[in-house]
Amino acid sequence: PGRVQHDGRGQGQRGRGRRQRGQGPLPARYRSALLPGRRQGPGQEDHPPIEGYGLWGFLFGYLALEADGETIAGITYYKHGETPGLGGEVDNPNWKGSWKGKKAYKPGEAAPAIQVVKNASGEFEVDALSGATITSRGVTNMMQFWLGEKGFGPFLQKVRESGPPQPIGGKD
Numbered sequence: 001p002g003r004v005q006h007d008g009r010g011q012g013q014r015g016r017g018r019r020q021r022g023q024g025p026l027p028a029r030y031r032s033a034l035l036p037g038r039r040q041g042p043g044q045e046d047h048p049p050i051e052g053y054g055l056w057g058f059l060f061g062y063l064a065l066e067a068d069g070e071t072i073a074g075i076t077y078y079k080h081g082e083t084p085g086l087g088g089e090v091d092n093p094n095w096k097g098s099w100k101g102k103k104a105y106k107p108g109e110a111a112p113a114i115q116v117v118k119n120a121s122g123e124f125e126v127d128a129l130s131g132a133t134i135t136s137r138g139v140t141n142m143m144q145f146w147l148g149e150k151g152f153g154p155f156l157q158k159v160r161e162s163g164p165p166q167p168i169g170g171k172d
Contacts (some may be wrong), residue, residue, distance in 0.1 A: 052142030069159030087135030
């Protein structure tokens with residue numbers, strides 16, 4: 001066993017070191033776990049973990065993607081320290097519901113297109129949280145990172161090009 005290394009948030013991990021944000025693409029051993037098989041229908045989406053800065057600290061949650069690797073099925077946060085009624089509206093069911101059906105990428109592009117903006121319109125935009133500009137920017141930055149080349153982007157690009165991975169053994 002290696003020594004415990006801390007990641008700056010009071011959490012540690014044994015081994016040779018923890019992968020820090022921005023230090024290269026997601027390791028291959030994690031890619032196959034994101035979309036393990038062909039999934040169809042509600043409740044069958046894949047849920048990669050996401051985290052990023054809000055106004056008062058980190059937001060931790062999950063982004064649900066359809067099997068096509070580009071359509072957002074939903075978003076949820078399980079831990080954050082945002083101000084109730086402002087940035088804390090990331091927990092509002094109506095706001096979370098506004099993500100459903102949005103597209104994370106424009107056709108043929110590798111860079112994420114989804115953004116949280118004022119007066120959102122179209123399939124690549126989600127309406128910003130009123131009175132929570134910094135939290136809204138943080139959510140956009142989070143999506144850009146995790147759906148980009150240093151997050152799940154390379155894997156999702158392959159899914160978009162070739163379709164979701166087939167189940168092991170070829171069974172549905």
